[in-house]
Amino acid sequence: xxxxxxxxxxxxxxxxxxxxxxxxxxxxxxxxxxxxxxxxxxxxxxxxxxxxxxxxxxxxxxxxxxxxxxxxxxxxxxxxxxxxxxxxxxxxxxxxxxxxxxxxxxxxxxxxxxxxxxxxxxxxxxxxxxxxxxxxxxxxxxxxxxxxxxxxxxxxxxxxxxxxxxxxxxxxxxxxxxxxxxxxxxxxxxxxxxxxxxxxxxxxxxxxxxxxxxxxxxxxxxxxxxxxxxxxxxxxxxxxxxxxxxxxxxxxxxxxxxxxxxxxxxxxxxxxxxxxxxxxxxxxxxxxxxxxxxxxxxxxxxxxxxxxxxxxxxxxxxxxxxxxxxxxxxxxxxxxxxxxxxxxxxxxxxxxxxxxxxxxxxxxxxxxxxxxxxxxxxxxxxxxxxxxxxxxxxxxxxxxxxxxxxxxxxxxxxxxxxxxxxxxxxxxxxxxxxxxxxxxxxxxxxxxxxxxxxxxxxxxxxxxxxxxxxxxxxxxxxxxxxxxxxxxxxxxxxxx
Numbered sequence: 062x063x064x065x066x067x068x069x070x071x072x073x074x075x076x077x078x079x080x081x082x083x084x085x086x087x088x089x090x091x092x093x094x095x096x097x098x099x100x101x102x103x104x105x106x107x108x109x110x111x112x113x114x115x116x117x118x119x120x121x122x123x124x125x126x127x128x129x130x131x132x133x134x135x136x137x138x139x140x141x142x143x144x145x146x147x148x149x150x151x152x153x154x155x156x157x158x159x160x161x162x163x164x165x166x167x168x169x170x171x172x173x174x175x176x177x178x179x180x181x182x183x184x185x186x187x188x189x190x191x192x193x194x195x196x197x198x199x200x201x202x203x204x205x206x207x208x209x210x211x212x213x214x215x216x217x218x219x220x221x222x223x224x225x226x227x228x229x230x231x232x233x234x235x236x237x238x239x240x241x242x243x244x245x246x247x248x249x250x251x252x253x254x255x256x257x258x259x260x261x262x263x264x265x266x267x268x269x270x271x272x273x274x275x276x277x278x279x280x281x282x283x284x285x286x287x288x289x290x291x292x293x294x295x296x297x298x299x300x301x302x303x304x305x306x307x308x309x310x311x312x313x314x315x316x317x318x319x320x321x322x323x324x325x326x327x328x329x330x331x332x333x334x335x336x337x338x339x340x341x342x343x344x345x346x347x348x349x350x351x352x353x354x355x356x357x358x359x360x361x362x363x364x365x366x367x368x369x370x371x372x373x374x375x376x377x378x379x380x381x382x383x384x385x386x387x388x389x390x391x392x393x394x395x396x397x398x399x400x401x402x403x404x405x406x407x408x409x410x411x412x413x414x415x416x417x418x419x420x421x422x423x424x425x426x427x428x429x430x431x432x433x434x435x436x437x438x439x440x441x442x443x444x445x446x447x448x449x450x451x452x453x454x455x456x457x458x459x460x461x462x463x464x465x466x467x468x469x470x471x472x473x474x475x476x477x478x479x480x481x482x483x484x485x486x487x488x489x490x491x492x493x494x495x496x497x498x499x500x501x502x503x504x505x506x507x508x509x510x511x512x513x514x515x516x517x518x519x520x521x522x523x524x525x526x527x528x529x530x531x532x533x534x535x536x537x538x539x540x541x542x543x544x545x546x547x548x549x550x551x552x553x554x555x556x557x
Contacts (some may be wrong), residue, residue, distance in 0.1 A: 070416040088180065090244040091543075092206075094216045094234035101233035103190050104264040105548070106281055106407070108174055113225030117378060119174050119182035120275045121439040121451050121486030122204060126470055128512040129443050132478060132523060133467040144531040146425045151502035152191045153418025154295040164456050167501045168417045170435050171220035171469040171522040173256075173489065175213035186454070187218055188365070188420055190255070190360055190505055192541045193413025197423075198256045201508050205234075205254040209486075212237055220417045222437075229417055230261030230410035233548070234291055240532060249471035252510040252527050255536060257543035261410025265553055272303065272536045275429035280555040281405035286398040294397035303400035312394040318342050324391055329382040331363035331367035335383035348384035353378050359401030406553035421504035423494055424534040428477055429463040433496040434510055434524065436487025436533040444519030449484055457481030457524070461507075463493075468525060476525040477507055484512060484521050492526055505529075 095101045108115050124130075169189040177183055185204035190197050196219045207213055216234040219227045234372050235258060240251030263396040275282055289297070289304070297304035316323050327348050338347045361370060361378035364419075368382040410416055439451025449455060458477060479492065488510070493503030507526030527533070550556050 080269045080285070086239055087530050089100040090241050092212050092237045094212055094237055094245070095259075096235050098546060098556045100260070101235065101259045101548045102262070102280065103367055104217055105233045106219055106405070107215055108219070108231055109227065109262075109264050113227065116174060116219070116222070116227070117225035119184045121437070122183045122185045122488055123440055123485045124247055124488075124511065127433070129521075130468050130470045130511050131512070132513050132515050132525070133469065134477060135465045135467055137465050146347060146423070146427075147420055147534060148423040148504050149453045151419060151421040151504070152195070153414055157303045164458065165501050166431060166454055166456070166499050167420065167435065167493070169420050169502075169537050170219065170454055170491065171218060172203055172222040172437055173198065175204075175216040175232050176209055177213060178211070183488070185215075186439070186486065186509065188491040188505065189413050189417050189433070191421055192414065194257070194544055195419065196257050196259075196543070196545045197233070197411070197419065197490060197540055198258055199420075199505050199508055200254055200256065201510050202239045202254045203249070203299050203510070204489040205256060206239065206244060206416055207236045208247070211501040216256070218256070218413070220413070220540035223367050227263065228262040232258035232261050232413050232520065234258050236540075236543050238536050238543070240536060247472070249468070249510055250472045250475060252471070253529075253533065254510050255540035255547050257540055258450070259412055259545045260412055260547045260549070261416060262549055263408045263410055265406040265408040268406055270400055270402050270404055272512040274508045275402035275404065278404050278554060279557065280407060280553060283403050283405070285401040287302065287401045289397050291397055293399070297399055302396060306395050306397050308393050310395050310396045311392045316343065316388055316390045318344070318386075319390070320390060323388045324388060325386045326389055328387045329366055329368065330385050331381050332369055332383055335385065337357070338385050339437070342386070344386060344388050346386045348386045351381050351383050353379055353381040372460070380423065389402025392488045399489060407549050408548055408553065409549040418502065419489055420493060420502055422537055423504035423506045424529040424537075425531060426494065426506055428465065429460055430494050431458075431460050431508060432479060432492045432494050432506060433458045434479055434481060434487075434490060434492045436483050436511060437481040437488040438485070439484030442484060442520045443514050446520070448482070449486070451486045455487070457483055465528065466525065468513070471511055473483040473511070473525070475528055476510065477528050478513075478523050479523045480522060482521055483509070483524060485529055487524070
């Protein structure tokens with residue numbers, strides 16, 4: 062897969078210095094995900110609706126292989142990069158948090174959610190990455206492309222994802238950029254993708270409006286039926302309002318206790334009638350034992366029923382009631398409704414990089430780098446042990462191997478590897494070189510691609526990533542110039 066490329070930049074080159082790539086460059090491809098505001102709005106709302114039900118229903122992406130891949134060392138320290146080292150600095154670094162003995166999780170990491178061709182809701186790990194338009198996400202290519210050039214549906218990024226929550230909003234993918242060989246041949250030497258996302262989106266409640274406002278609204282909307290009284294219904298009709306009735310006025314019909322759907326009602330009777338009634342199940346039979354209740358003087362004087370009234374020697378008032386059974390087939394009653402025109406309000410969260418910042422990007426770096434890899438592992442190990450839940454992000458830290466590796470299962474000729482026990486679900490999570498634990502930023506120099514059990518003990522012990530070289534920089538450089546849009550207006554409406 063490696064090609065002879067003209068290096069894009071020298072070490073330390075900033076994003077501002079990158080120039081727009083030539084249109085004839087054959088090493089990258091771009092595919093539409095949700096390019097229009099309407100498509101982006103629909104996808105974002107889909108994941109957030111019903112308090113994030115779809116987000117909670119989604120399960121981790123799992124590599125499509127029945128056997129755990131094996132790593133084969135190429136024995137090569139050279140030839141894995143094809144130009145001078147380069148990097149772009151992270152953005153959006155706020156005030157450093159207090160020092161901690163543990164690794165501080167970056168604000169930039171989260172999950173990408175999508176729907177596959179079988180209708181399954183899936184997720185992978187990802188991170189916001191620095192770009193000129195503050196709108197770029199880095200993840201694994203297989204978390205964007207389903208089979209060769211087919212992209213997943215409803216693709217969104219949720220930074221800080223946790224149990225169906227989207228604390229900083231949902232960012233719908235507009236355009237995906239990856240290598241020509243991954244897009245065309247499923248070649249995992251280029252298993253990475255950069256996705257330009259629209260401005261973030263969050264739900265902001267609902268609003269009842271007039272029919273005119275409802276008709277003009279371009280966002281999500283629905284009509285709620287509100288139950289009203291018969292008098293309100295008559296008034297609504299006289300005013301030509303949007304109201305209607307359902308059902309019919311029909312009295313209950315007495316039937317036998319064995320009639321299908323029959324229900325029993327209580328009929329209050331006097332003591333004599335109750336005493337003459339039979340015990341058991343049937344019309345006119347006793348309904349339980351007599352009920353004696355203590356009442357107030359006012360209730361006592363107002364009662365004119367067939368029960369027994371009594372005043373005790375202590376001055377208390379009681380009423381004893383007697384009931385028999387009445388079995389009926391329930392009747393129906395007409396109900397009246399009025400239309401409530403309801404708008405679903407949403408809020409523009411702004412550009413991704415302005416909200417959570419963006420990690421730096423590095424390419425053509427030597428192997429053997431100290432990196433910290435982040436992700437949301439969830440798959441069980443090959444031995445069936447499920448150490449991770451996928452709910453919270455985890456991390457591994459160490460030096461990558463000094464030699465590149467092959468993985469025949471996925472056509473990999475040169476991957477970098479890191480000793481790590483994270484499992485599937487961590488796919489697409491960033492490998493951050495020079496990670497600053499105080500500022501929570503570093504340089505993305507890889508994304509988790511494949512998981513391996515190299516010692517054969519039934520446990521994942523290595524993860525691998527494509528080597529970020531000049532070809533990666535070419536893909537990133539193209540994505541860096543992708544312009545995206547706001548999808549929500551100032552009043553919560555969908556923009557056209």
